[in-house]
Amino acid sequence: MDSKIQLETAIAARRDDLIALTQDLIRIPTLNPPGQNYRQICDYLKQRLEAAGFTVDLIRATGALADSDTYPRWNMVARYEGGAAGDTVHFNSHHDVVEVGHGWTKPPFGGVLEDGRIYGRGACDMKGGLAASIIAAEAFIATYPRFAGAIEISATADEESGGFGGVAYLAEQGRFDPARVQHVIIPEPLQKDRICLGHRGVWWAQVETKGRIAHGSMPFLGDSAISHMGAVLAEIETHLLPLLAGKTTAMPVVPPQARQSTLNINSIHGGEAEQAEDYTGLPAPCVADRCRIVIDRRFLIEEDIAAVKAELTDMLEQIKASRPRFDYEISDLFEVQPSMTDESSPLVQSVGQAIERVLAQKAEYVVSPGTYDQKHIDRIGRLKNCIAYGPGILELAHQPDEWIGVDDMADSALVMALTLAELLPTA
Numbered sequence: 001m002d003s004k005i006q007l008e009t010a011i012a013a014r015r016d017d018l019i020a021l022t023q024d025l026i027r028i029p030t031l032n033p034p035g036q037n038y039r040q041i042c043d044y045l046k047q048r049l050e051a052a053g054f055t056v057d058l059i060r061a062t063g064a065l066a067d068s069d070t071y072p073r074w075n076m077v078a079r080y081e082g083g084a085a086g087d088t089v090h091f092n093s094h095h096d097v098v099e100v101g102h103g104w105t106k107p108p109f110g111g112v113l114e115d116g117r118i119y120g121r122g123a124c125d126m127k128g129g130l131a132a133s134i135i136a137a138e139a140f141i142a143t144y145p146r147f148a149g150a151i152e153i154s155a156t157a158d159e160e161s162g163g164f165g166g167v168a169y170l171a172e173q174g175r176f177d178p179a180r181v182q183h184v185i186i187p188e189p190l191q192k193d194r195i196c197l198g199h200r201g202v203w204w205a206q207v208e209t210k211g212r213i214a215h216g217s218m219p220f221l222g223d224s225a226i227s228h229m230g231a232v233l234a235e236i237e238t239h240l241l242p243l244l245a246g247k248t249t250a251m252p253v254v255p256p257q258a259r260q261s262t263l264n265i266n267s268i269h270g271g272e273a274e275q276a277e278d279y280t281g282l283p284a285p286c287v288a289d290r291c292r293i294v295i296d297r298r299f300l301i302e303e304d305i306a307a308v309k310a311e312l313t314d315m316l317e318q319i320k321a322s323r324p325r326f327d328y329e330i331s332d333l334f335e336v337q338p339s340m341t342d343e344s345s346p347l348v349q350s351v352g353q354a355i356e357r358v359l360a361q362k363a364e365y366v367v368s369p370g371t372y373d374q375k376h377i378d379r380i381g382r383l384k385n386c387i388a389y390g391p392g393i394l395e396l397a398h399q400p401d402e403w404i405g406v407d408d409m410a411d412s413a414l415v416m417a418l419t420l421a422e423l424l425p426t427a
């Protein structure tokens with residue numbers, strides 16, 4: 001029988017299970033920060049996957065950023081050997097979710113099913129994708145008990161806060177060594193007909209301007225760091241942003257407005273620190289001697305990070321040359337190189353063909369404007385064959401009344417199962 005019909009039947013038979021699994025995962029509130037219930041969700045998955053014949057390791061990212069005895073960073077890695085030598089296909093999902101926020105009409109951890117949608121924080125980002133990958137693997141194994149290679153499923157911590165206690169830690173332990181794992185699918189909510197090949201680069205930095213403190217009634221005796229920062233902001237607006245808008249990319253970034261270099265000013269702080277909310281006094285009159293901004297510069301695969309940094313330094317040096325007493329300092333906070341998997345790789349080809357078979361339309365190739373755990377798999381793990389593919393609508397992530405469609409999960413589970421059939425030859 002045709003593999004598509006067989007796997008479609010196997011996944012259809014698991015529809016109730018897919019729903020129940022997704023609901024169970026949503027009902028374990030794995031809020032990050034601070035990193036709640038990580039052990040509980042890993043224990044739940046361990047029990048589930050051991051029952052399906054997987055060998056399961058629970059790994060605490062001891063000593064990683066944010067790991068503590070109160071909030072230990074637990075990760076789960078499960079492996080199923082097909083019985084003959086071959087490639088390993090790894091599905092990696094993060095198990096953490098962001099804060100609930102306001103504006104919900106459904107219980108955020110209720111997993112309510114209504115009109116074919118399951119609601120809850122993490123429904124689309126990305127417990128629905130995790131559930132779809134588990135059902136895909138279980139349906140594939142039940143249909144083809146003997147195959148060449150292995151399937152791995154991981155649920156990892158802290159993607160929402162950088163992934164250091166999750167995928168980065170596992171990559172450092174060699175879990176994404178190309179000798180061990182050959183293909184990685186991250187079921188982030190990119191939509192069931194799209195393959196995400198990678199992401200733009202990131203550079204976060206703090207820029208501080210310096211002044212001299214004095215009494216606010218005699219500002220001429222001091223030097224305002226806020227005024228100096230005003231000059232920096234003006235220069236960013238009038239010169240830097242237009243320059244960045246002119247830098248476009250061949251990367252198929254979605255949304256298309258992100259097909260260029262961008263810069264956001266994430267925060268600004270100048271002068272006296274803000275007081276706690278319960279402080280009832282007045283602020284003190286001082287000339288600000290320090291002002292800081294944090295910038296978030298997203299760069300393209302065509303750009304070099306050294307040039308990206310030099311561009312900002314050059315701008316600040318120009319201000320310094322023309323503005324009396326202007327002084328500044330830049331500190332690096334965080335950086336990630338752009339990443340893009342080759343469209344001709346067997347992984348991308350297999351998923352693309354599977355999408356065509358299931359949805360009767362061509363796959364769309366996209367690149368994410370922001371980063372996700374692919375960065376660690378690429379940089380630390382040195383593994384290039386990595387894509388994001390999963391059900392759900394990206395725009396719903398982190399929103400109130402986040403939901404995942406059951407049909408979308410089932411369709412993408414079939415795409416994943418067909419991909420397994422393509423990459424892991426069956427007996």
Ligand SMILES: [Zn+2]
Nearest residue numbers: 125126159188
């Ligand atoms: Zn996510």
